[in-house]
Amino acid sequence: MNPAAPPAADLSVAGLILNADPVVQGVMALLLLASFACWAIIIEKSLLLGRLAREAQGLAALAAAGAVVPPEGDAARDSLSAAVLRAGLPEWREGRDTAESAGEFRDRLERSMRAAVTATLRRAEPGLPLLATIGSVSPFVGLFGTVWGIMHSFFGIAARQDTGLATVAPGIAEALFATAIGLVAAIPAVIAYNRFATRLARIRQEAIGAVSALASRLARRPAIAGAARRSAEAPA
Template identity: 40%
Template sequence: MTEELSVWQLVANASLTVQAVMALLFIFSAISWFMIVQRGFYFRACNRAMQNFEHQFWSGMDLSQLFRQGSADIESGASFVGMESIFRAGFKEFSRLRQQPGVDADAVMQGAQRSMRVATSREEEQMDTHLPFLATVGSISPYVGLFGTVWGIMTSFQSLATMNQATLATVAPGISEALVATAMGLFAAIPAVMAYNRYSSRVEILLNKYDSFSDEFYGILHRQAHTAPMPPTQPSQSKG
């Protein structure tokens, strides 16, 4: 408890410039932790949605039925992320182009592939949300804290010029106040850097899985597009 009070005392006794630096670093840290928690929940939801959709997709369910099921979920207020968004974008364009007369199979596949690529880019943008801010906080916070420390030490030495006798007791408080800024800079930077590296790795892993799914789904659509529809079966006539 005494250490906590001493730290708060150092903050309260610091100069206005150093206090402004500490306040800025505290804001950086608070926003970073909010984004870290938010991204954690988001990536957990992405992994859960991907596992559920993969189970449905590879269960042998008809693609049209899977698409209609998703459309019904949309009407009930559901939203899709990850693989299901890519699937819906590709299958919707595939079905639309295939129903148009005069469109060959290659054009159908090009349209479906383009739609899946756009959907993947949108998913990448969603996953990269807040990561640039975390990278910025991780890179500049130590320098902002160092600026506060340098300013505080400079102010302490300027105050020594007016003293007849300088002792460690007169210098130590000012230097301690200044060093708090560096500590706060590191406190803001370290979690931000760790979260940025972790989430960047997750983005790369998910994008690789999305690309693999797009290739596999493209192969399935390619087989359907180049398969001639079966002629309707004629009802058999009974011999009288």
């Protein structure tokens, strides 16, 4: 009577995870957590950069129209256009001193509004370093799981004194599965980081161009003598 055949190894995804070595399971869990974090950042940044792109276009439209009134509404008060105008209008209302050239007045306006653009766009930067880290580190974490899984397979071979496929295959499969999860986490992170960094740079370029145009329009206001301004601001 032939001896019963050994049970076939479970090579399904669930089986590879549940039957893996605890170290490899920890690597898989870490990579899956990194993948979830990556997609959460991708969704959040896609929405945020889409809104900032529309606000940069609105700022360019305001600059082209020469408008100097901040947008109305609760949402608009937190927009890029509102932040830029809140930074530039106090300087514009103060006016240009006779000792200040039109170019210097324009540069002063532009500097204040550029600072507002920088502060607003800085809100889109958190999360991007994490994407870069996930994209660069995940393959190496997966490789560590692969090496450990292969070592585990060799330990099994030595313990059973058997080099058959049934002995080697499960350990090799779980090792390669760890590599696959590392790539699943890394590839979207690298693509998203490059895309978001490029898109943010374009939004910044468009906003800075609109700020320059708006500063040029505002600087055409006639000069106000410093003595006259100080006397007007003095209490009666």
